[in-house]
Amino acid sequence: xxxxxxxxxIAAAVILVSAVMVTLTRNLVHAALWLVAALFGVAVIFxxxxxxxxxxxxxxxxxxxxxxxxIFAVMLTRREMLDKGPQMNKRAWLAGILGxxxxxxxxxxxxxxxxxxxxxxxxxxxxxxxxxxxxLLLQSAYLLPFEVxxxxxxxxxxxxxxxxxxxx
Amino acid sequence: xxxxxxxxxxxxxxxxxxWGVDQAVSNILLTFVGIVVLIVLAMxxxxxxVWIERKVVARFQDRLGPNRIGPWGIFQPFADIIxxxxxxxxxxxxxxxxxxxLAPILSLxxxxxxxxxxxxxxxxxxxxxxxxxxxxxxxxxxxxxxxxxxxxxxxNKFALVGAYRxxxxxxxYEIPMVVIxxxxxxxTSSMSMLTISQAQxxxxxxxxxxxxxxxxxxxxxxxxxxxxxxLNEGESEIVSGFHIExxxxxxxxxxxxxxxxxxxxxxxISILFFGGYNGPGVAQMPILGVFYFIIxxxxxxxxxxxxxxxxxxxxxxxxxYFNWKFLVPFSIAILVMTAVMHKLLxxxxxxxxxxxxxxxxxxxxxxxxxxxxxxxxxxRQTDNSSAPSVVELAH
Numbered sequence: 001x002x003x004x005x006x007x008x009x010i011a012a013a014v015i016l017v018s019a020v021m022v023t024l025t026r027n028l029v030h031a032a033l034w035l036v037a038a039l040f041g042v043a044v045i046f047x048x049x050x051x052x053x054x055x056x057x058x059x060x061x062x063x064x065x066x067x068x069x070x071i072f073a074v075m076l077t078r079r080e081m082l083d084k085g086p087q088m089n090k091r092a093w094l095a096g097i098l099g100x101x102x103x104x105x106x107x108x109x110x111x112x113x114x115x116x117x118x119x120x121x122x123x124x125x126x127x128x129x130x131x132x133x134x135x136l137l138l139q140s141a142y143l144l145p146f147e148v149x150x151x152x153x154x155x156x157x158x159x160x161x162x163x164x165x166x167x168x
Numbered sequence: 169x170x171x172x173x174x175x176x177x178x179x180x181x182x183x184x185x186x187w188g189v190d191q192a193v194s195n196i197l198l199t200f201v202g203i204v205v206l207i208v209l210a211m212x213x214x215x216x217x218v219w220i221e222r223k224v225v226a227r228f229q230d231r232l233g234p235n236r237i238g239p240w241g242i243f244q245p246f247a248d249i250i251x252x253x254x255x256x257x258x259x260x261x262x263x264x265x266x267x268x269x270l271a272p273i274l275s276l277x278x279x280x281x282x283x284x285x286x287x288x289x290x291x292x293x294x295x296x297x298x299x300x301x302x303x304x305x306x307x308x309x310x311x312x313x314x315x316x317x318x319x320x321x322x323x324n325k326f327a328l329v330g331a332y333r334x335x336x337x338x339x340x341y342e343i344p345m346v347v348i349x350x351x352x353x354x355x356t357s358s359m360s361m362l363t364i365s366q367a368q369x370x371x372x373x374x375x376x377x378x379x380x381x382x383x384x385x386x387x388x389x390x391x392x393x394x395x396x397x398x399l400n401e402g403e404s405e406i407v408s409g410f411h412i413e414x415x416x417x418x419x420x421x422x423x424x425x426x427x428x429x430x431x432x433x434x435x436x437i438s439i440l441f442f443g444g445y446n447g448p449g450v451a452q453m454p455i456l457g458v459f460y461f462i463i464x465x466x467x468x469x470x471x472x473x474x475x476x477x478x479x480x481x482x483x484x485x486x487x488x489y490f491n492w493k494f495l496v497p498f499s500i501a502i503l504v505m506t507a508v509m510h511k512l513l514x515x516x517x518x519x520x521x522x523x524x525x526x527x528x529x530x531x532x533x534x535x536x537x538x539x540x541x542x543x544x545x546x547x548r549q550t551d552n553s554s555a556p557s558v559v560e561l562a563h
Contacts, residue, residue: 002192003192003196029264029267029320030264030267033267033317036313052297052298052299053298053299053302056299056302056303056305056306057302059306059309059310060302060305060306060309063306063309063310063313064305064306064308064309064312064313065309127298128298129298129299129359
């Protein structure tokens with residue numbers, strides 16, 4: 001077993017345990033912090049796969065923005081942060097069955113993929129960042145959808161400013 | 169002497185392999201040793217930063233500062249550390265113990281993470297990440313998280329309010345900082361710290377984009393939570409902010425993190441805009457770069473201290489107004505201007521290029537000042553016309 005495999009197993013265990021803890025803990029702030037741990041584990045797996053850009057973006061976007069916004073939302077919307085009610089209702093078994101079905105069908109879909117049993121070849125010294133940028137933003141690739149998406153985000157920003165301003 | 173760290177690594181590697189240790193295992197071992205050495209150096213520097221900070225603030229306030237223990241009081245930090253270590257370690261009632269203890273560790277760790285990408289010289293650096301600029305932002309978000317954790321877990325309303333203020337500050341000023349970080353990336357077509365340093369061996373980027381350097385300094389000070397942006401504390405309202413409930417070495421970790429963070433941002437200013445390790449004689453002797461790097465980082469740190477101990481704290485609405493209505497649009501204008509001018513001038517010789525960029529910066533700065541003056545004049549006029557006159561008040 002190589003060092004990378006050991007790191008992968010540790011990161012995978014951290015992700016799974018924290019993801020389960022997100023749903024099991026009764027304290028909403030703790031749930032948010034467990035979510036941060038799970039997302040950090042995903043960033044570690046990206047780093048192990050030599051996708052440094054994705055790993056860093058994972059930390060910036062998810063841990064930086066969403067986790068902090070989530071903590072803000074949790075703290076500003078509820079006075080009582082401990083959930084004292086029952087954690088499951090009568091139809092929990094149905095959700096369980098659906099979850100297992102979803103997981104099984106995803107595994108089945110993935111197993112039909114040709115690369116399912118193969119180990120990927122590591123890029124080594126190639127600049128994966130430039131590769132990613134070129135394959136995403138060349139004019140022959142996805143330049144137009146990328147720019148349209150950024151215009152959409154700008155529209156959302158302008159809309160938020162308009163809604164927030166109290167000038168009539 | 170061309171590559172001392174690489175030679176040391178190869179020598180130790182050869183030694184370990186000759187002892188019968190596997191190549192891969194000894195590589196991991198040496199990497200760990202390297203990390204530990206870097207962190208130890210950072211922490212030893214941190215000890216002396218306490219002394220430097222206290223000595224400099226004393227000079228700004230016309231005092232002597234620590235002067236009893238050792239020559240010029242240089243051993244004062246060790247006395248401080250012993251005091252912090254033997255202090256009672258208190259945990260407030262109703263605190264969330266695990267989160268409470270994790271917060272100071274994360275706070276210091278988020279600063280130490282930054283040291284991984286600092287290029288001390290062309291041959292002395294932790295790791296040459298090709299996404300180093302984004303990595304800085306990522307480490308900063310972990311720092312923000314540690315502050316909200318400290319504020320929430322302390323079970324103290326002052327700590328929570330202080331954490332909210334600090335996080336509002338850090339999240340807001342992250343935006344101009346990220347926009348400005350794009351400018352060295354545009355100029356060098358790279359996000360690697362080492363490439364950015366290497367690209368400045370002819371001219372420093374401060375000559376090309378002085379406005380960007382200024383905005384970066386301002387947002388770095390805000391990101392550090394130092395005066396005039398130290399809204400996390402306020403002696404008359406929220407006391408010392410998010411770390412109010414921390415005592416002993418846990419407070420020490422926050423304090424050490426803050427000082428080291430300031431020094432690290434001084435280092436970033438020097439890397440991004442002042443040439444990093446570049447200086448006379450570096451081409452012949454790369455190790456000399458460490459000396460220039462430390463000097464430049466210290467000057468950056470000194471400027472941050474200079475601002476801190478000269479400018480009083482600003483109000484929170486002013487802080488947000490200044491960021492969202494001035495710095496964010498201004499930094500985006502600088503970004504657009506730099507991108508366009510860099511593309512237009514990239515075919516010309518270095519002197520023409522630098523002069524052109526400098527003139528473009530000066531024009532943008534002049535336009536900004538004119539717009540600000542016009543706005544201030546308009547505001548003064550409306551304030552004067554709406555305010556009741558002295559005669560009316562007398563009646």
